[in-house]
Structure formats: structure tokens, C-alpha cells
Amino acid sequence: MSGPTIQLAGGSGRRIGGQHPCLIVAEIGQNHQGDVDIAKRMIDMAKRCGADCVKLQKSSLPDKFAGSALRRPYEGPHSWGATYGEHKAHLELSRSAYRELQEYAKQAGTRAASLVDILFTASAMDPVSAEFLEELDVPFVKVGSGDADNLPMISEIAGRGRPVVVSTGMQSLETVRRVYELVLRHTSQLALLQCTSAYPTPGEHVHLRVLQQYQQAFPRAVIGYSGHEQGTAITVAAVALGAKIVERHVTLDHSWRGSDHACSLEPAQLAALVSDIRRLELALGTPAKAVQPSEHACWLKLGKTVVARRELAAGCRLTAADLAVKVAEPKGWQPERLNQLVGRRLRTALQADDSVTDDVLEPEPERE
Numbered sequence: 297m298s299g300p301t302i303q304l305a306g307g308s309g310r311r312i313g314g315q316h317p318c319l320i321v322a323e324i325g326q327n328h329q330g331d332v333d334i335a336k337r338m339i340d341m342a343k344r345c346g347a348d349c350v351k352l353q354k355s356s357l358p359d360k361f362a363g364s365a366l367r368r369p370y371e372g373p374h375s376w377g378a379t380y381g382e383h384k385a386h387l388e389l390s391r392s393a394y395r396e397l398q399e400y401a402k403q404a405g406t407r408a409a410s411l412v413d414i415l416f417t418a419s420a421m422d423p424v425s426a427e428f429l430e431e432l433d434v435p436f437v438k439v440g441s442g443d444a445d446n447l448p449m450i451s452e453i454a455g456r457g458r459p460v461v462v463s464t465g466m467q468s469l470e471t472v473r474r475v476y477e478l479v480l481r482h483t484s485q486l487a488l489l490q491c492t493s494a495y496p497t498p499g500e501h502v503h504l505r506v507l508q509q510y511q512q513a514f515p516r517a518v519i520g521y522s523g524h525e526q527g528t529a530i531t532v533a534a535v536a537l538g539a540k541i542v543e544r545h546v547t548l549d550h551s552w553r554g555s556d557h558a559c560s561l562e563p564a565q566l567a568a569l570v571s572d573i574r575r576l577e578l579a580l581g582t583p584a585k586a587v588q589p590s591e592h593a594c595w596l597k598l599g600k601t602v603v604a605r606r607e608l609a610a611g612c613r614l615t616a617a618d619l620a621v622k623v624a625e626p627k628g629w630q631p632e633r634l635n636q637l638v639g640r641r642l643r644t645a646l647q648a649d650d651s652v653t654d655d656v657l658e659p660e661p662e663r664e
């Protein structure tokens with residue numbers, strides 16, 4: 297039941313996977329609209345809602361995009377510029393902004409009157425940004441789906457030994473297997489997230505069962521889920537299926553400009569997701585079937601017992617026809633043992649509906 301674990305870096309001391317609680321990542325992404333103050337408000341919101349980690353997306357634009365991609369026209373309701381390059385430049389936070397936000401996240405616990413801070417990391421959208429995240433000493437480096445087949449970059453990241461979490465949208469199982477084998481050559485600190493890169497993702501394109509496929513195919517990786525569907529139920533279900541990390545985009549307002557807001561969770565939804573996941577984790581319990589202390593009251597009120605079906609004289613030998621199963625006071629023989637009463641002799645007379653207890657039976661004859 298346990299499975300692989302990852303020791304997060306950056307001094308958090310936290311482990312994920314195995315029997316540890318699911319790591320809930322609030323993906324700020326680019327929903328800060330290019331504004332550090334909004335990013336700070338989002339960090340505080342994520343902490344207040346109970347998320348474990350906030351994540352951004354770090355790019356070095358000339359290293360992530362070729363000129364052809366930067367020059368392409370990008371017009372529409374979610375655009376921040378006439379070309380994709382202008383749009384992305386508006387949304388990209390500087391390195392000093394990252395340092396400021398990392399410091400800000402370190403104090404998020406104090407501001408939320410909690411003993412625990414919120415982890416801070418980002419996806420490395422290119423090798424230059426990956427090196428920068430190394431400098432920031434992040435708890436793990438995220439590789440987004442767009443880079444899940446970027447084996448040269450993944451190899452460099454894994455070679456540094458820091459935990460790496462790879463999302464696998466837009467990829468085949470064969471590619472994911474290549475990533476798995478490549479990373480494990482460098483480090484055992486690997487998580488693979490099932491993901492569908494559609495914003496929002498139609499329910500029938502989510503395929504939560506891939507989680508089980510990954511658990512079997514990639515037994516040395518921590519398995520998780522990065523969701524772009526609307527609402528929270530599917531992500532909670534991912535945890536029921538064993539996801540040890542979940543990541544969801546978050547926003548302060550669904551109606552804001554930007555491609556990701558539509559499939560992002562607003563604060564009340566994020567809080568509900570966290571609370572539902574934590575309740576689910578408790579409720580998943582253990583595979584051991586056992587009567588729970590909390591069931592005792594119900595058993596006292598409605599648990600059944602063996603009773604006399606009709607008036608029975610002292611000394612009579614019980615037959616199955618003498619006995620019935622009802623809710624009765626006091627509790628006597630358990631119904632599942634009714635057959636063992638057949639042939640036993642009554643010591644005292646019983647009225648109809650009287651419970652059959654040990655007291656009303658002659659002692660069982662000694663067996664040879």
C-alpha cells in the first residue's frame with residue numbers, strides 16, 4: 297500500500313508519496329496577469345485555502361520560443377499583446393520578482409497564523425529557467441507538459457539531483473516511459489503527473505484510469521494528477537485513485553483576461569478542494585475491515601439478535617422454527633450463530649420475542 301516517496305529539497309523537510317498526505321499545488325501559472333502584487337495576493341489566498349505549494353511558470357522568452365513563435369500574431373480576448381512575444385513578455389515576471397515572491401511565500405504561514413509556510417516553486421519552461429530555479433533552491437522543479445518530451449532539458453534537471461515533477465499532457469505512454477527511465481538514471485526523486493493539456497478539459501478526455509496504468513508501469517515514481525477540468529470533483533477522485541500530488545490552476549476571478557482562468561479554481565473552490573481531499577484521505581482509511589467504535593450506538597439501537605418466535609417452555613430443546621431474528625432488548629445471541637442454538641435445551645421458559653441469551657440455556661453438554 298505504501299509506494300515510493302520523494303524528499304523535497306529547499307529545506308522544507310517534507311516528504312511526499314507513500315503514506316504522506318497528497319501534496320496540493322496551487323498553480324498560479326500566469327494568472328497573476330504579470331503583476332507581482334496580484335501574485336502576492338494569490339500566494340496568501342492559496343495559503344489561507346490550505347494549499348501546500350504555490351507554483352509559477354518561469355520562462356526566458358528567447359530560450360523558450362523561437363523568433364517565429366514570438367512573432368506570431370496573438371489577438372483575442374485573452375491576449376496581452378499583438379504578437380505572442382508581446383503577450384508573453386507582459387506575463388513574464390522578472391528574476392527579482394521571483395526572489396521577492398519566494399521570500400513572500402516564506403512568510404505566508406505567519407500572515408495566515410499557521411505554523412507551516414507554503415512551498416514555492418515554478419515550472420522550468422527552458423534550460424535557462426531550470427538553472428535559475430536551481431539557484432532559488434526550490435523544493436522541486438516542475439516540468440510542464442510542453443517539455444515532457446524535452447529529454448535534453450529533463451536530463452540536465454535530473455542530473456542536478458533535485459526532485460523533478462513531470463506533467464505528461466500531449467504525450468504517449470512510450471514517451472513517458474523514456475522520461476521515467478532517463479530520470480531514474482540520475483535520481484530516484486521523480487513524480488509523473490497524468491495531465492490532459494486542454495483548457496478546460498472535457499470530462500471524457502481526463503482519463504483518471506491512467507493513474508492506475510502509471511502506478512503499474514512506473515512503480516518507482518510518485519504518481520499524481522495535474523487537472524485542467526472545471527470544478528473540483530474529478531481532482532478529488534484522482535486522490536481516491538492514488539494521486540499523491542495534485543495540481544490545479546487558481547485565480548482570484550474566473551472572468552479575468554487570460555487563457556487559464558476558465559479552468560482555474562476561485563478561492564472558495566480551492567478551499568473546498570483542499571478540505572474534500574483531506575476528508576477523503578481520512579475516509580480512505582485502511583483495507584482492514586473492522587467494526588468501528590462509532591458504530592456501537594447504531595448496533596445498540598438496530599443490531600439484531602436471536603429471540604423466541606413463540607412461547608417456549610423450560611426444558612424444551614430448540615428447533616430452528618422456535619427462533620426468529622429481531623431488534624430486541626437485551627442483546628442475546630448473534631443471528632449469524634442461530635444454527636448453533638438448534639438442539640440446545642432451555643433452562644428457563646421464554647415469552648415470544650424474549651432474547652435468547654446464555655443465561656436462558658442449559659450448559660452445553662461436554663463433548664467427548
Ligand SMILES: CC(=O)N[C@H](C=O)[C@@H](O)[C@H](O)[C@H](O)COP(=O)(O)O
Pocket residue numbers: 325326353374440441442493495554555556
Ligand atoms: C502547456 C502549458 O504550458 N500549459 C500551461 C500550464 O497549464 C498553461 O498555463 C499555459 O502557459 C497557458 O495556457 C498559455 O496560455 P497563453 O498561450 O494564452 O499565454
Ligand SMILES: C=C(OP(=O)(O)O)C(=O)O
Pocket residue numbers: 352353419438439440441442463464465489491493522543
Ligand atoms: C504546463 C505546466 O503544467 P501542466 O502540463 O501540468 O499543466 C506547467 O506546470 O507549467
